[in-house]
Amino acid sequence: MAEAKEKDPLFSPKNRKLLSEPLVLNNPITVQVLGICSALAITVKLEPSVVMAISVIAIMGIANLIISIIRKLIPPRIRIIVMLTVISSLVVLTDQILEAFLYDVSKQLSVFVGLIITNCIIMGRLEAFASNNKPWPSFLDGIGNAFGYAWILVVVGFFRELLGSGEIYGYPLMEKLGMYQIGYVDNGLMILPPAALFIVGIIIWVHRGKNEELVDIS
Amino acid sequence: MENLFDIFIKAVFVENMIFAYFLGMCSYLAVSRTVETSTGLGLAVIFVLGITVPANYLINNFLLADGALGWLGSTFASIDLSFLSFIMFIAVIASMVQLVEMVIEKFSPSLYANLGIFLPLIAVNCAILGGSLFMQERSYNNITEATVFGLGSGAGWFLAIIAIAAIREKIRYSNVPPALRGLGITYIITGLMGIAFMAFMGIEL
Numbered sequence: 280m281a282e283a284k285e286k287d288p289l290f291s292p293k294n295r296k297l298l299s300e301p302l303v304l305n306n307p308i309t310v311q312v313l314g315i316c317s318a319l320a321i322t323v324k325l326e327p328s329v330v331m332a333i334s335v336i337a338i339m340g341i342a343n344l345i346i347s348i349i350r351k352l353i354p355p356r357i358r359i360i361v362m363l364t365v366i367s368s369l370v371v372l373t374d375q376i377l378e379a380f381l382y383d384v385s386k387q388l389s390v391f392v393g394l395i396i397t398n399c400i401i402m403g404r405l406e407a408f409a410s411n412n413k414p415w416p417s418f419l420d421g422i423g424n425a426f427g428y429a430w431i432l433v434v435v436g437f438f439r440e441l442l443g444s445g446e447i448y449g450y451p452l453m454e455k456l457g458m459y460q461i462g463y464v465d466n467g468l469m470i471l472p473p474a475a476l477f478i479v480g481i482i483i484w485v486h487r488g489k490n491e492e493l494v495d496i497s
Numbered sequence: 498m499e500n501l502f503d504i505f506i507k508a509v510f511v512e513n514m515i516f517a518y519f520l521g522m523c524s525y526l527a528v529s530r531t532v533e534t535s536t537g538l539g540l541a542v543i544f545v546l547g548i549t550v551p552a553n554y555l556i557n558n559f560l561l562a563d564g565a566l567g568w569l570g571s572t573f574a575s576i577d578l579s580f581l582s583f584i585m586f587i588a589v590i591a592s593m594v595q596l597v598e599m600v601i602e603k604f605s606p607s608l609y610a611n612l613g614i615f616l617p618l619i620a621v622n623c624a625i626l627g628g629s630l631f632m633q634e635r636s637y638n639n640i641t642e643a644t645v646f647g648l649g650s651g652a653g654w655f656l657a658i659i660a661i662a663a664i665r666e667k668i669r670y671s672n673v674p675p676a677l678r679g680l681g682i683t684y685i686i687t688g689l690m691g692i693a694f695m696a697f698m699g700i701e702l
Binding site: 313356360396399484488 | 518521526583623676677682685692
């Protein structure tokens with residue numbers, strides 16, 4: 280890079296905003312409505328949620344970077360296929376790594392590692408941002424959005440595991456606190472998929488209650 | 498014949514893409530503001546699923562599955578390419594979607610304008626890839642069964658998005674707390690509908 284002087288510093292305010300905005304104000308799950316399927320399906324326990332979150336952060340950063348580098352070479356008519364090829368190669372790689380090092384978790388995630396390919400958060404950001412921005416901002420945008428996705432996933436996973444099976448990351452918290460002796464019962468509904476919808480709905484409620492400008496008038 | 502009917506009903510109600518597996522939620526939540534656009538998107542999904550599931554069935558059974566290349570001669574019979582299935586399936590799906598996009602743009606510009614960004618996103622609608630992956634997992638006997646399964650899951654998705662769109666059109670007149678309006682209440686309604694659809698789960702066909 281010869282024109283280093285003209286470039287923005289790596290963490291200029293504009294770039295920092297790319298990283299921080301998706302965390303709250305423009306969160307992919309609660310505001311942009313992207314990447315919901317996996318958020319609902321794998322958040323029964325905290326551990327798969329964390330693994331999934333990390334995989335998505337890695338895949339998204341790299342995919343955004345690659346697409347942004349080759350963005351001028353892709354003919355617009357076939358851009359979707361090119362993007363999907365890049366994403367699915369990364370996903371196959373992640374799938375193999377998970378199977379090699381985290382076999383139990385990869386069994387729990389089952390088809391949902393494969394379904395990262397169709398996680399619309401990745402595709403949506405590639406289409407909306409990486410395909411017409413420079414590599415470094417695209418990379419930050421990818422990481423930022425993935426973190427925005429990750430924290431929702433972890434919060435949902437935390438509540439479902441705590442209320443549904445009385446554990447946190449496999450640690451039997453409710454049992455240690457002696458809650459079962461005084462008549463506490465685990466909420467079976469929290470294990471079932473609809474509970475994830477309720478929790479995300481409540482997160483959105485709180486989130487929009489705090490940020491009035493996001494309230495949907497229609 | 499009876500068997501095909503069973504597969505269809507099962508795909509629509511018992512194993513509904515949205516309420517039983519939560520696949521295809523993104524476009525389901527984002528496009529379901531009015532019944533009209535939902536109908537368009539729902540039909541597009543039925544169409545794409547009806548094409549891609551049999552296409553991927555052929556690819557899976559004649560190229561990818563263990564021993565599928567046997568028709569090329571005995572030297573190829575031991576090859577197992579199933580690790581390639583993600584990439585192959587998604588390539589078929591993406592090209593089909595591109596095709597549908599061009600056709601709709603040509604013949605119905607108003608629908609094209611309405612669907613906007615969500616038409617390319619059909620390619621990443623998890624329901625479509627999910628349909629192909631379930632087809633692979635359940636190993637149907639012949640291509641007719643696979644086609645019927647594809648159409649059935651499409652119809653189930655169609656049913657779900659029409660239902661939520663109709664409810665959202667009505668709920669606009671209700672007094673929902675401001676912060677819960679729009680997305681929030683839609684999540685909660687979908688959760689309730691999901692619980693209702695669980696009633697079908699016990700049915701054995």
